[in-house]
Amino acid sequence: MAETGLRARALRYLAQREHSRAELARKLADHGSAPEIDALLDRLSELELLSDARFATAWVRGKAARFGTARLRHDLARRGVSDTLIEAALQSEAVESELERAHRVWRTKFAQPPADAREWARQARFLQGRGFAAEVIRKLLKEIPDESAQG
Structure with missing residues (x-):
C-alpha cells in the first residue's frame, strides 16, 4: 500500500515538470524508506519517466534566456545532475552566445x-x-x- 502511494506521489511530481533523480529522491524522502525510494526511482528510470539528461536539457531550455552559463551550471549541480550531463545540456540548448x-x-x-x-x-x-x-x-x-x- 505504501509503495503505491509513493509511486503515485512520484508520478504526480513528474507530471508537473521534469525532476532530477536527486531532486525527486529528496521530495520523496519523508514518504518512504531509502530502499523503497531507490527501487522506485530505478523503475521510473527504466520506464524512461525519470531522466537526468532530459531534466538538464529542459532546465537549460527554460532558463538560458535569463541566466548565464555559470548560474545554469550551478543550479543543475545543486539539483544533483552530473557534470557530464550538465555540459551536454549546455552545449545542446544554449544556442546563442x-x-x-x-x-x-x-x-x-x-x-x-x-x-x-x-x-x-x-x-x-x-x-x-x-x-x-x-x-x-x-x-x-x-x-x-x-x-x-x-x-
Whole structure:
C-alpha cells in the first residue's frame, strides 16, 4: 500500500515538470524508506519517466534566456545532475552566445548605458548575479556606448 502511494506521489511530481533523480529522491524522502525510494526511482528510470539528461536539457531550455552559463551550471549541480550531463545540456540548448544572452538580459533591465562608475558597478552586479562571466560583463558594458552611438 505504501509503495503505491509513493509511486503515485512520484508520478504526480513528474507530471508537473521534469525532476532530477536527486531532486525527486529528496521530495520523496519523508514518504518512504531509502530502499523503497531507490527501487522506485530505478523503475521510473527504466520506464524512461525519470531522466537526468532530459531534466538538464529542459532546465537549460527554460532558463538560458535569463541566466548565464555559470548560474545554469550551478543550479543543475545543486539539483544533483552530473557534470557530464550538465555540459551536454549546455552545449545542446544554449544556442546563442553568452554575450548575446547577457545583452538581451541587460537590455530588459536597463534603458541606458552606465553613466558613471557607480552605475557601471550596479549593472555589473546585476549581470553577475544572473551568472554571467566577468569577461562577458566587461565586454558588454564596454560595448554598449559604442552601440548606442551608432543608432
